[in-house]
Amino acid sequence: MSAERLSTGIRGLDTVFNGGFTTERSYVLRGDAGAGKTLVGLRFLEAGVERDETSLFVHCSQTMDELREKADSVGIDTDDISFLDVRAETNPTDEPRETFVADVSDADLVGRIAERISELDPDRVVVDPVTRLRHLFSDSERYREELVGLARHLKERGATVVFTCRTDRYREVLSFVDDGRLELRRDERARTLTVPKAPKSAREGVHGMRISDDGIAVFPALDPEVHERDFQPESLSSGIPQVDQLLDGGIERGTTTVISGATGVGKTTFATQFMKEAAGRGERSVIYMFEESTETFYERSEAINVPVKRMVDSDSLQLEEIEPVKRSSVEFSNMVRREVETHETDIVMIDGIEGYNLSLRDDRLNLVETMQALCRYLKSMGVTVILITEHDSMTGQVKATGEGISYLADNIILLQHLELEGELRKAIGVLKKRTSDYERFLREFSITKNGIKVGEPMDNLQGILTGMPRIDDEAE
Template identity: 55%
Template sequence: NINFEKLSSGIPEIDELLYGGIESGTVTIISGPSGTGKTTLGLQFIKEASGRGERSVVYTFEESVEKIVERALSINIPIKNMIDKGTLEIKKIEPLIYTPYSFAQLVKEDVEKRNTKIVMIDSTSGYKLSVRGAEITTHLHALCKYLNNQGVTVFLPTEIKKITGEFQIAQEDISYLADNVIILRYIEIKGELRRAIGVLKKRLGDFEKNLREFQITKYGIKVGEPLKNMRNILSGAPSFIEET
């Protein structure tokens, strides 16, 4: 019997977007172009879980462990303490060593032997390029289903190639894997390129329908008030509605 308690991000504005947080034991796609902060947002949820003594594992297919650690430290996520405490492990997955089955076994063994509560597969495109075999999406879906049944919360950072323009969740059709979809994207505000965060889907509850400005600072993630005076945000050509 899985109890869908909510996982807080530790950032009040993100929790407001999600009406309290993400339900544990669900799959969340974090979708956006390169550099928008997908891994960082996943690590923010992991930091909160670590504070509750829960263990997380990040399987990184693209970046080195050192790079992830360095970036987390630069934005005030105490990642070394989390690793030392045993509430976080980052595993670099070298390309073309694993089949979908052997990778799934690696994840299952960790969950069953070490009581892991959060798994982040960073990223879905890295998984597809690095794991040998056909029907990769089907295997990823089966792995996510298994993790759900174990009450494990899954984060899937998913890169979209377009920086602006017509909105899409993901390159391939992996959106059906997700209980929740969080989007990060670049928007232009008065000639300046900024980032925004929003929620597109939440299977187990309601969510705020606005986008908010999303900043990554040396003090951590900062999220602003809803961008209520903007329109056409998802078209990639947002414009301000002049206040009268």
């Protein structure tokens, strides 16, 4: 029989804890100043009020006015939450205090906290920050005994408890009272949440978090192992016969394709061909645009006979322009997941990887790890992934993919500028195809008002990838 769960009231945090906090348990919420501990505690209590439960907030540091102002800033209603002020300055240490030690009956618990607990019989309690209670007791040993006794007393009364504390003040004593532990972190780029200690059902990983005027949201780290959708492996045509010849029929459903090339070579336009064909099959695609506005994309596509507006209007294509530094990588992954699971999306394109790295509020390592997890999730869901990446060389030696991306790729398609006999031209070729053979020749590639044109194999050229192409007279 599974234990009863209490919703935390925070979107995503309940998912991390497989339905919420376990009832009649104690949780420690730790983090540095400004990480969001108090707000998470207040939202947990508000969620209880919304379910006709009794909620008690024991504040040991901030005033009532400060707490209400903080709650109002994110839309938390504190009107029906009960508060108990036990700040050190309002409770001098020379005042008599009773005990929460287990062998003392409720009748002997006449201290301020015990009286309030007896009066309210709360279902949910937050003590913020619990380490400030240390100042109310004569020594650390007494503090430890009282804290352990308080946690036990609240559990026995059926309450679910959250203790908050600063990360640097998490002492051994708190490990005796926490059934679960949450760590909130905030740096100049992002907020994150991890669960160092929790029931086995809690989701592991670094979870994204956002606190704004709209409230608090948690974005669970993707676990590709728990997501799966049946799909039929098959080749997806580009709609261009010569490209399909290069790819031995097309790219396979449920694979990841990296399209690499210098700026202006036509990577996004080329990738859109697969989505145009998907629309003809009645499938849905989405493009996450990190480096181009939707207006510019509309103009370019319509100018070369790619009916993007008609695709969008028919709901076969969704365009999402990603604003810089508005989301963490985990938040973006959850955005993609909602799209896929809500609309059964078939193709996801991220345009481009460099913009992804610059626009999302994470360090480089976390960006790479989150992208890897996202691609594994999409693959398990049978979604075809297209990643657009840019290399630095306009016509010189090519490095096709960036760090952390190449091993994800089932297919790597290269678009390359080249200068030949004084004329600037373009070429397309396949560098990798994991699921089948592919054509080893490069072909000339061009974008015209009638769409993309791909020529015959350029078998008379050598040295294109070195940046010094030359005509092989013997091949002519």
